[in-house]
Every structure is written in structure tokens, then in C-alpha cells.
Amino acid sequence: MTESIGARQAQVERNREALLAAAAAVFVEQGVQAPVRVIADRAGVGIGTVYRHFPSRAELVTAVYRHQLDECASLARRLLEEDVSPAVALTRWVDAFVEFLVTKHGLGVALQSEDPSLLSLRTLMLDKLVPACASLIDAGVAAGQLDPRLTAYALMRAIGNLCILGAHYGRSDAKDMVDRLLIGCRAPQHG
Amino acid sequence: MTESIGARQAQVERNREALLAAAAAVFVEQGVQAPVRVIADRAGVGIGTVYRHFPSRAELVTAVYRHQLDECASLARRLLEEDVSPAVALTRWVDAFVEFLVTKHGLGVALQSEDPSLLSLRTLMLDKLVPACASLIDAGVAAGQLDPRLTAYALMRAIGNLCILGAHYGRSDAKDMVDRLLIGCRAPQHG
Amino acid sequence: MTESIGARQAQVERNREALLAAAAAVFVEQGVQAPVRVIADRAGVGIGTVYRHFPSRAELVTAVYRHQLDECASLARRLLEEDVSPAVALTRWVDAFVEFLVTKHGLGVALQSEDPSLLSLRTLMLDKLVPACASLIDAGVAAGQLDPRLTAYALMRAIGNLCILGAHYGRSDAKDMVDRLLIGCRAPQHG
């Protein structure tokens, strides 16, 4: 009996994961505006199940990207502990961030849209990623390698925006432009 | 008689301008996806009048931004004729472009969306702005001031993206980030 | 002065004729449901002129076919005066009627539709064509060549219906079927 309860809970969790995976995939293919129905079908569950796990589209979207944001935040912590220069650490983190953004390309759009269904996602980003990015920037500024006027939030928004892909502006263009942006974030040269 | 005909034509033109102004304002407030009905209401006309002037949403969107694109394109020509260094000319043009983008900030979104109703706008941009920007870049590359790998289209897309504003990422942030991007577009230093 | 009034009236009449011709042509090409705007354009007049001449679509449609109905009615009178057998006269008249119907193929539809905008047309047909057809039938019945139970109205409706063309059912099919129908209208054989 205890087992069957456990089994039921496991099934519940499995549904939740299937939904997150399905939503992530669908967002990549069709954008964040994709119909809820499509996600339910892809996950192999009924549409009611979507709403049981995520009371509104907004919360589904948020949940989908929370995973990725968490991983991205923890990466910053790991990089800071490694034995590399702060500028290199930031570059590597940004590379990873960009890789995320251009792979699951819905995220860039999500960060930019005024859509109220994406508001909670921006809030989440504020909470998770800005501190992570700020810690890297602080280190770089302290080492004299980065422009001290740079703020984590603005940098992340800028990178997020640069990673909104489209016709004739693909993954490599975004990476190239982010690289150029980072060059412009270096500490100004004296003398 | 002639006068009253003229008066009517003037009224028609005023309606058209009112629609363009209303659409521009609504696009800023609600995004380019705003319902046509909202624009009609804002302009104080019936919905049929919108479709009389602009047979489809796509053409309305295009018309809203065409003015700005035209002015931007002609600015590039003027700057090339002035007696400033190519790098300065590009910087000035980009400043003006950014000013446009952040003022009527729907344009950035419009350039990025995959929505078919925005396709004609992207085409318009390609036709009008890319050659203008390319002429400035060419001059800068010829003068050894710009990275020769830079392409006009990618630069414009990047700038357009950087100018998609939002909560806590405003006009001055966008300008700052574009400045940094331009720094990263300079010719690499030898030696 | 009198002349210019006459000239103006002539222009009015010319507009009216142009509208009827345009409507007839458009109805053939696009069906009786064609937008009023299309007819106005084809006639080279403003849409207001259509409504000045024909206060509603219904009256325009009626007017378009009145011409043809008139001609058809007068044909019956002429045939009766010729020196042919009543059966032959009816056959010839039906041939001409069918030719009309399949050429201006909107008419068949118009006769059949429940659309209120076509009500007045059916009324017109009753007034114009039924007497014409009835006179031919009467002669045929009197000569013992036609089934006396045949009514003019039903026969015309039937012929009208048979002449509604469509994919894979063209002009020659309609003619063939009308011929067969007429065979079935002959006086029953005794014996």
C-alpha cells in the first residue's frame, strides 16, 4: 500500500518531468507562444494534467527555464573556484550562457517579451542569474580587467537580446556579436 | 468645389496619419502583435478604415516603420558626404539608428519575430538599411578602422536586438551596450 | 443649356448600361455573390453610383437579368408566329433559354437560391417568362404533342436547375439532360 502510494507519486513526478521536457522542446521548435495543447500532446498527457502541474502558462514557461537558470548559476560558482583569471572565467560563463540561449532559443525571446505570462520568468532570472553573473564581474573588476561601470543585469539582458536568432542571423552571428560586446566591456586602457 | 475636394483628401490623409501614429503608439505599449481593433480605436476610426488604408496587418506594420527606415537610410548617405572619419560616421549613424529604435521600440521586436505578418518589414529593412549601413562599414574597413569580417546585416540585427527594451533595461542601457559592441567591431590591433 | 441637360442625362444612362454590362460579366466570372465593389470597378464608376442606380444588391441583380428575360420572352412570341409545329417551337425556345442559362451561368444559380437578395428576380421571372413558356406549352398540348399535366413554371425551374454547371458537368451535359427532359414531356403514347 505504501508502495503503491510511492508508485503513484513517482508517476506524478514523471508526468511533471515529461511536461517540462516537452515544453522545452516545443518552445525551441515553435517559440514560447506555442499552444498548450501541443505541449500536452508531446508529453503524452491530457491537457488537464498540464494545468494541474502548472496553473497557468506563465508558470509552465517559468518552470521550463528554471532548470537551465539553476545550472547556469551553479556554473558561475564552479568557475570562480577554478584557477583561472576572472576575465577568462567570465568569458567561459558567457560562452555557456550563450550556448544555452541559442540552443533553447526561446529563452532569449522570453527574457525580452513584455508578455505578462513571462513576467515571473524575468523575476526568476533576477533572483538566480544576476548574482551569479555579478560575482564574476566583481572579480574581474577587482582584478582591473573589466570596466567597473558594467552591471550584471544590463550585461545579461544585452547578451540575452543578442541571442535572439532569426532569419540570416544565426548561432554563429550571435556568438560573434557577444564576443565583440565583451571586448567593449574590458577595463578602459590608461595612458 | 476644388476646395472641398481638397478638404476631403486632407481629411483622408489625416486619418492615415492618425492611424500610423496610433499604431506606433500602440506598438510601443503593447507590442507589434497588438490587435488591429485596438489601433482603430486609438485612432478614433472604424476597423474598416484601417483595412482601407492598409489591406493587412503586415502592411500597416511596414508603413509604421517605413518612414523611420527611410530617414535612417538617407542619413547614412549624408554622413558619407561629410568630412568626418569613417569610424565617426558609423558611430553617428548608429547613434541615430539606436535613437530610432529605442524611441519606437517596437522595431527591434519586429526585426526579430518570425511572425509572417512582419516578414515584409524585414524585407524592407534589408532593402533600405543594409546597403546604407554597408556603405559606412566599407568606408571604415577601407580606412583600416573596422574589422573587415563585420557584416552590415549582422551588425544591424545585433543593434536591433540590443535595443529591445524592457523592465530594468532602458534606453541608456541599450546605448551603453551598443557603444561597447562598436568597440568590439574595431579593426584588431597589430603588433 | 437644354443640350447640356440632355448630355448629362445621356451620361447617366451610359453609367447605368455600363453597370449592367459589368455586373453581367462579373456574375459570369465570379458568381452572383461577387462584391459590389468589383462591379463598380469593372464599370469604371464609384461605388456610390452603383447604389444611386440600384438601391440594393437585389435590385442590381434583378436588373441584370431583366434584359435577358425580356429577350427570352419576346422570342417565345416570335416563335409562335412562325410556321413550325408547337413541339419544334418549344424545343427551339428551350434551346435558346438553355443557351442563355449556360452562357450567363449566374442565372441558374439566381433562380434557385433562397437568398432574399434574389427574391425579386424570381418574381420577375414569374411575370416575364412563365407566360411566354406557357403559351408554347399550351400550343403543344392543344396539338396533342405535349403531356397536358406539364406546367410552365415547373418546367422552367427544372431547366434552370439542369443548367447549373460545375466541375465535370458542363454546357454540353446540361444541354443533353434538358433534351432528355423534353423527351419525357411528350404526350404519353396511347395504345
Add this chain to the structure above:
Amino acid sequence: MTESIGARQAQVERNREALLAAAAAVFVEQGVQAPVRVIADRAGVGIGTVYRHFPSRAELVTAVYRHQLDECASLARRLLEEDVSPAVALTRWVDAFVEFLVTKHGLGVALQSEDPSLLSLRTLMLDKLVPACASLIDAGVAAGQLDPRLTAYALMRAIGNLCILGAHYGRSDAKDMVDRLLIGCRAPQHG
């Protein structure tokens, strides 16, 4: 549990049937072009429910008439197996076909319209009914009772057209005219 699921499925099926009945009734009263909204209201469901069951107008229209077409096709098979002369079999089948057409008289119109939303219905008819009718005609021709030039498609189109009812042209008129048409389809008499 099983019972309540069954009950729900039964309700779904009842909705579907209600929609078909409502559509059939509305088509008779207002024609096949009747707004989907009217059908939804008549069936007592929301408009979304219509589209859930029938993804487009075309599929609703097709579904409404599919039943009748199926029954009509199977009737032809049964008649061929009975011990009656081919001419009698065709007459009986045509009687049944006409009965269908004049009862749900939208079908005649549907077969004739050029509207793309009715294309699938015509296709359906081609697939279902033409072979059925052709088998009867073939038998009649083989028995020397029918004009060998007769084609199933044209005959059915003609009968369909004759069954488009209207003011002063009712069910008995249509039946009478179809009878006369069939007389005209008999094998020509030899000298």
C-alpha cells in the same frame, strides 16, 4: 468508473449527433453557407465544440451528408442483387436518391456550388455514389433498356440539380421532373 466514462463518451457522441442534426436542419433552412455560429447555437453548444468535432466547415458539411451517401450507395448494391429488371432497379434507386435529396435539400446545392468548403463533399460523392449509380446503369445498358451514352456522373448531377427546391417548386415537382428525365434516358427505339 467504467460506467461514468461510458456516460461521458455517450454525451460526447450525443453532442456530435446534435451537431449533425442541427447542421442538417440549418442547411435546409438557410443553405450550406449558413454561419457555423448558427449551427452551434441550434445544437446548444459553444462554437468551440463545433470545431472540436469538425475542424473546418468543409468537414462538417461532408459529415452531414456522408451518412446519406453511404446509405444510398449500399442501396444500389442491394437492388442489383434483387430479382428486378435493371430499369426498375435504377428507377427505385433514383426514387430513393431523390427522396434523400428533397428531404435534406441542402445536398443538391452542395453538389453544385464552387465553394472550396464544399469540394470535399463533391469528392465524397464521386467516390461513393458514382460507382453505385454506374453499376445500375451498366446493367440497364447491357439489358438494352438504357441509352448507352448515359454517364453516371452526369445523371447524378442532373438529378441533384432537379432536386434543388424553392418557392413554388417543391418535392413533387422535383420527383415529376426526375421521372421525365429518366424517360429520356431509355434506350432509343429502333425503327
Add this chain to the structure above:
DNA sequence: GATGAATGAGGGTTCATTCAT
């Protein structure tokens, strides 16, 4: 908890008709 049928507001677009000039 899971299901998916039902809902209905809302979106883009068309077109008959009116009316000021």
C-alpha cells in the same frame, strides 16, 4: 490525480451600405 470535452472571448479580414463633399 488525470482526462479531454466544452467554452467563449478574441483575432484577422470582408463587404454591403451610408453619407459628406
Add this chain to the structure above:
DNA sequence: CATGAATGAACCCTCATTCAT
């Protein structure tokens, strides 16, 4: 009289969300 800009009801269809089972 002629014009054609303006109107807005109506149409088809989509999709987020609810809720009975």
C-alpha cells in the same frame, strides 16, 4: 449626380482555461 472614405456587423477560426467524470 458622382464619389469613395468610413462604418461596423459578421464570418471563420484559435486557444487558454475550466470542470465534470
